[in-house]
Amino acid sequence: MAITIPIAVMVVLIIMQTILPYIVKRTVVFGVSIPDSYVKDKKLQSYKKLYSLLVFFLSVIGLVFYLIWAINSNLAEDTQALTGIGITFAIILLSMSLYFYFHAKTLQRKKEQKWMVDVKPVKITDLNVRLQDEMLPWYVFLLPVIITLGLVVYTALQYPNLPEQIPMHWGPDGQPDSFSNKTPLSAILMLLILFVMQMMFLGIVEATKRSGIKINATNPTASKVRQLTLRKYSSWLMFIISFLITGLFSYLQLTTIHPGFVHDSFKMLIPIIFLAIVLIGTITFAVKVGNADKNNEFPSVVGVSDIDEDEEYWKGGLFYFNKNDPSIFVEKRFGVGWTINFAHPMGYLIIFGPILLILVITFFV
Structure with missing residues (x-):
């Protein structure tokens, strides 16, 4: 297994x-x-x-x-x-x-x-395209946060009944294999980590929503369709993943509070089901966005091209450095999704700040 x-x-x-x-x-x-x-x-x-x-x-x-x-x-x-x-x-x-x-x-x-x-390098701007943006609003991502805060309160109420050894890590069989002494911090450590991750998802989605919608000069219609599709479904994917992680961490927390909450024969299935849904969702997202601009009915403009950013801003076609671009995240050039504008300090804070905070939290347990 x-x-x-x-x-x-x-x-x-x-x-x-x-x-x-x-x-x-x-x-x-x-x-x-x-x-x-x-x-x-x-x-x-x-x-x-x-x-x-x-x-x-x-x-x-x-x-x-x-x-x-x-x-x-x-x-x-x-x-x-x-x-x-x-x-x-x-x-x-x-x-x-x-x-x-x-x-x-x-x-x-x-x-x-x-x-x-x-070809003539051209930059296209459409001020009305944001009116068609269907990204999820930020407050939707507060639903998993509410669940987490509720679990913190429930854990505090159940603290006297918690075992003296709090599980910190789970093995491939779904059973805990690493423990820490019971303290107020160790009792809610999983929930604190979960809360930080939820805030990271919220920050990524909100920063993505504020990023620019770049329109292709040679095929404006196709690029608008792709950008709007990418933005809409990436926000949905982030919400689903945030909700699934909340469910997984909530399950682990409840099994700590109530050891017999789930029968041992099902403990291995929980992470497998979680992973299966995430992987299927990722593939569906990639295919949906990947095919968004492939419709042959989209008209092309002859004799023009986007401004060539290959060597000035895109390093190796993967890393985007443009201090003149206020966007924190931009669409990947190889892959489906978003990458950081490495010239924007806020991107580092959104991605690496939560990771550093999680490491600091775990250090004190």
């Missing part, structure tokens, strides 16, 4: 990495902006196909070897799970290595073919 979660994560990761070149913005190939008239260049199409084939077959080989090894080994479940995590990171490293290779090839072809010479 310990290998179930790593295998599930690997399968979803392989699927996502394989289809990645085909669900990014249609005018971006391996992190390089491409004029609309060259999007279907045969060489670029071959790069996408080769990337997907290499990622798929090499990753599947690694997955099969891991599965055979795990089934036939007599090692502890923790060791099998850690090995699975290692192979997962190896798949990510493989896909990133191939990405940088094809990023360089794509950038080289763009320069050699002089695709930007005959």
